[in-house]
Amino acid sequence: MARTNRRLTRSARYRSYTGGPDPLAPPVDISEALDAIGEDVMAGASPERAMREFLRRGGVDRTGLDDLARRVAERRRELTSRHNLDGTLRQAKELLDRAVLEERKQLARDVDLDDAERALSEMQLESLPPSVAAAVSELSDYRWHSSQARRDFEAIKDLLGREVLDQRFAGIKEALQNATDADRAAMRTMVDDLAELLAAHRRGEDTRERFEQFMAEHGRFFPDDPTDVEELIDSLAQRAAAAQRMRNSMTQEQRDELDALAQQAFGSPDLMASLGRLDAELRALRPGEDWTGSSRLDGDQGLGLGDGTGVFQDLADLDRLADQLAQSYAGSQLDDLDLDMLARQLGQDAALDVRTLQRLEQALRDSGVLRRSADGQLRLTPKAMRRLGRTLLRDVAERMSGRPGAWDVRRAGSAGEASGASREWAFGDTEPWDVTRTVTNAVVRTAASGGQTAHGVRIEMGDVEVQETEARTQACVALLVDTSFSMALEGRWVPMKRTALALHTLVTSRFRGDDLQLVGFGRYAEVMDIEQLVGLDVGYEKGTNLHHALALANRHFRRNPRAQPVLLVVTDGEPTAHLEADGEVWFDYPPDALTLARTVRELDVSMRLGARTTFFRLGEDPGLARFVDSMARRVEGTVVAPELEDLGVAVVGSYLGARGPRLFGEDEPGPFGGRGFWVG
Structure with missing residues (x-):
């Protein structure tokens, strides 16, 4: 047992850290950001806007919000250009065609079949309407002679039942594969109980105990394990609204065909009636969801009802991410970004990029280079101005040192007085050493590398600093x-x-x-x-x-x-x-x-x-x-x-x-x- 406990402890120790920002992450470098912000400020932008523009553009080796927004747009374009909405109709038609073909083969092979019955069956098959839904309805009472044809035809009803349920409850389509009549009955009971629970909650009744009883009996249908009825409603309403947006995106012909086919779900219209009642309760409880939107899907890959609803949920997530990344609404900030949603849609690397930008923004605010003025505006501090000025002066020096007749003198008037400042020694310097700073640098370097300083330190050239002087x-x-x-x-x-x-x-x-x-x-x-x-x-x-x-x-x-x-x-x-x-x-x-x-x-x-x-x-x-x-x-x-x-x-x-x-x-x-x- 002790060995087992040690093994469990050791495995838990190396799990990913999820308690907030990574405490071991290296500090972010704000120098590039400060230079870019300074340039924008000098061009007339406010420091707040300049900082947001840098976060939007990103840096040389840092992804910005614009790049993430581009990836979101590409992901959305990929979904809409790859898929179309006739997947369920296409599957139903394929099953119907296969059933009819198998039945015709059986009629041709069955020599013992009465000629009159054979002729009647062939006539029924020949006179089927072109509409899949109408053909399925006409064949609902047909006496099949081929067992394979009968299984294919029953698969249509099973497919429709699983698809319409998968629209409301993600993953049910696979869970009900090869389900028994008892499983289907349990599912219909769950839908009825759920509709009653939501109706009671909408009327303002205390549903806490009722929710616990519902989850105890039907919790296997909800792998996300909601903790209360509000969380359950949120999850169901988001998917139901996505299903409605998918329906809104279909042509009228597709809607009519699917509505007629859905009445054959599991061989009974009762399921659709229960789902209709459930949808009505969800609409009443969450009117703020998008029940009227639509998106055009014009690709080649057909989507079933369940998968299509998932795609429309993804599209809604991508639209929300696009709004969050735009940061165009009042009071917007990087903390508004839903990192879980971003990771789900673009991968963990995208969420990591945003966390880095969040740390950069916080570092800029905490570094002393930005401050709030009395009027509430964000401004560059004198520290930021000095840092930016040094960068500009260095650029001027580099340009001047390459000009004919220009002097690149790395010392401030050596005949002048000490300024009190010091700097790192460079080749050609003749100023006196700043002994205190030089020795301190050597001690710090030695201690940082694990060396002992009790018996003295060795001074290296990188430790040496010289006194600066300024002219009189x-x-x-x-x-x-x-x-x-x-x-x-x-x-x-x-x-x-x-x-x-x-x-x-x-x-x-x-x-x-x-x-x-x-x-x-x-x-x-x-x-x-x-x-x-x-x-x-x-x-x-x-x-x-x-x-x-x-x-x-x-x-x-x-x-x-x-x-x-x-x-x-x-x-x-x-x-x-x-x-x-x-x-x-x-x-x-x-x-x-x-x-x-x-x-x-x-x-x-x-x-x-x-x-x-x-x-x-x-x-x-x-x-x-x-x-x-x-x-x-x-x-x-x-x-x-x-x-x-x-x-x-x-x-x-x-x-x-x-x-x-x-x-x-x-x-x-x-x-x-x-x-x-x-x-x-």
Whole structure:
């Protein structure tokens, strides 16, 4: 006995875990999701919508909801294109034809048969109507001479009885194979008792005891083992509604033929009367089920009544899954997905894909990269902005390091002061080691690999971290970005935001002494923090108010008189608006002479404040080209006309070059007219 118990315990220990999310599953990687969400947010989507769009699209190696929805649609299309609804009629006709053929053979062989009786039998067989139901009805009193023909004919009645029962009770068709008259009688008794139980429940009577008695007597007919009458009704009503949808999908001729044939089920119309009463009770108890729907099935494989009802249940499941996967209703969430239904229709791998997406969504919400604001909206946190900014800055660095004249310096101004940060050592670094971090890395690595640290640790190159330094040069930077509608219309909206975020990340992480101000200008200009700019949606008001933006930049420069002013202007259009003395906006197109004059006047103020100015001209507008060229000559500035994918490279390179020679040296030319290139 002890050996047996040990064997049972050991077998139970390795069963699949079904208590919720797999506690041993590795943590999900949110980096790809965060990058995709950031891109969508910069394109104008809310973080909530961006997250849902990523879950819908999926990742490089991660299935999304759209792919699962496609598989659901393919599964539905497969069911409807493979099957048709005449399976039972076809089977009945085959049995009838075989019975008639066997009877004719017997009549021809039977030499002892009276000629008159033979002639009468042959005449009856010859005059059978083309309708299978009518032919079966006419032959119900026929005296068969062939025992095989009689068995085939009785098989029609048995087939119909099992099919109509299988429509209501899944699996009964096989259970009643070779059933006796007693088995059929027990089945009819169960249907009558069930109808009475449901009628009592519909009247509001307490049916708990009655349900227990019913299950004790007829429970073998219900392998799903319902726990109460409500669960029993749910199961029966779903299948009965599917049977009705199957009937609705048939032609009128098919319905009439099957109705007539069904009266011959088990050789008596009593069964159909009992089933009709049962259907009526189920309709009354579950009016919310789909009793009126239909689907067209136009394949070659005929379905019996029971199998066809199962297919219509599958179609209903697939339709529900399609709605759940669409996530288009108010308050929708991934937890709404019925994973058991999904596994039943698409396999366990589909359910596993959804569980992974659920874990990813929860990880995004728990990671600190998304938060609920006071107005209830989901927003990117500063942590998410820093992470996204580092990714964008890394992309800028990779692009710049491959350009002629660009420097890929992996150290922050070595002649500067320690920034308090450290990073992993790379070949060519000359900064001093961060000893504390280096030793800590070695201890952690040794302990994680099972080694002993009591007698010291061995330092490997991967453990080494170096101190980062930042230059002493201080700059006061104003990045002016055009937020007019044309920027979005021409596909420049996201590159503009990516550029601003990359520059913001560079300044706040490597040049903390610099003061960066972001100004967006459309009809009005506005000082924005990075979260506001990244989440900015497209505006449809006309106007490019560079005059107002320059006025805000000059105010920023005046507040930092000891810093080097750096003015960076990203635009795709000539100034078409300016700010009046009363604060109202004047707009005109083509640009009004007064607008141009006031814009030039503010630019002259920037020059007197010592600003190093760079214009980033987007697009091929000749009017804009003439304007920015003349403005740059006026203030001894620079004009850059980058491709959209190089906008970030151009802005970052110009910022670094404009900070002055103290970091890079006078004779170190950088990209786009700058003085050199630094990247961390």
